[in-house]
Amino acid sequence: AQTVTQSQPEMSVQEAETVTLSCTYDTSESDYYLFWYKQPPSRQMILVIRQEAYKQQNATENRFSVNFQKAAKSFSLKISDSQLGDAAMYFCAYRWRGGSRLTFGEGTQLTVNP
Amino acid sequence: NAGVTQTPKFQVLKTGQSMTLQCAQDMNHEYMSWYRQDPGMGLRLIHYSVGAGITDQGEVPNGYNVSRSTTEDFPLRLLSAAPSQTSVYFCASSYGTDGYEAFFGQGTRLTVV
Numbered sequence A: 001a002q003t004v005t006q007s008q009p010e011m012s013v014q015e016a017e018t019v020t021l022s023c024t025y026d027t028s029e030s031d032y033y034l035f036w037y038k039q040p041p042s043r044q045m046i047l048v049i050r051q052e053a054y055k056q057q058n059a060t061e062n063r064f065s066v067n068f069q070k071a072a073k074s075f076s077l078k079i080s081d082s083q084l085g086d087a088a089m090y091f092c093a094y095r096w097r098g099g100s101r102l103t104f105g106e107g108t109q110l111t112v113n114p
Numbered sequence B: 001n002a003g004v005t006q007t008p009k010f011q012v013l014k015t016g017q018s019m020t021l022q023c024a025q026d027m028n029h030e031y032m033s034w035y036r037q038d039p040g041m042g043l044r045l046i047h048y049s050v051g052a053g054i055t056d057q058g059e060v061p062n063g064y065n066v067s068r069s070t071t072e073d074f075p076l077r078l079l080s081a082a083p084s085q086t087s088v089y090f091c092a093s094s095y096g097t098d099g100y101e102a103f104f105g106q107g108t109r110l111t112v113v
Helices: none
Strands: A003-005 A010-014 A019-021 A024-026 A032-039 A046-052 A064-069 A074-079 A088-096 A108-113 B004-007 B010-013 B019-025 B031-038 B042-051 B054-057 B064-066 B076-078 B087-094 B108-112
Touching: A003 A088, A010 A019, A019 A108, A024 A074, A032 A064, A046 A064, A046 A074, A074 A088, A088 B042, B004 B087, B010 B019, B019 B031, B019 B087, B042 B064
Parallel strands: A010 A108, B010 B108
Antiparallel strands: A003 A024, A019 A074, A032 A046, A032 A088, A064 A074, A088 A108, B004 B019, B019 B076, B031 B042, B031 B087, B042 B054, B064 B076, B087 B108
16 A cells, blocks of 8 residues: 655745755555645645656746655655745645545645744 | 535534535546545545446545445535544545546535534
8 A cells, every 4th residue: 555654744934945845655656646735724725746756857836846756755845935825734645647546645734934 | 617616614513413525526527536634644535436336435434425426426425423523524536547636625624523
């Protein structure tokens, strides 16, 4: 069975600075997708970024980028130039390429200090 | 463009009561799922469906039933509510597998007293 682990229950960052959220996962599959979702206080789940396991290039979306280390089964999220609106719960998630089921990590609560 | 619509947004039940959480999507997605979110545990899969008439159990299915009679709707039934079912419930849908994005409803906060 696949597992996803986020070892940082809480993180904080100063506005305009950079923060990295960690995620590790375990799977026996070689072809899969990894996702970061953001959940603000509104409870809405918002996709931040996705990574295809067979692509070596790290995904980037504006201020959000990932460091994908397939051999180490690590998938961290870097937020640059942090903004107050980035404050949220962040979830790392895994999905096998041929399946529809998402496996989530425990979540990291990010606080952005002005 | 409604996306995924969940009702109700909040609900309080007494132990032993039954209820149905509604989920509807207007994006013609084949794949739909129900998750529950608990503090420190992330989201866990309850049941999922890969198309009308097809459902399967996820990680934590006990105490819940689902059915999928149409592509659009995927209701979740609590048969006899228990305090352990106090949680936030999310319905999600996606067009397919691969890297297709899962779209989530706004969630239902359920409290069982």
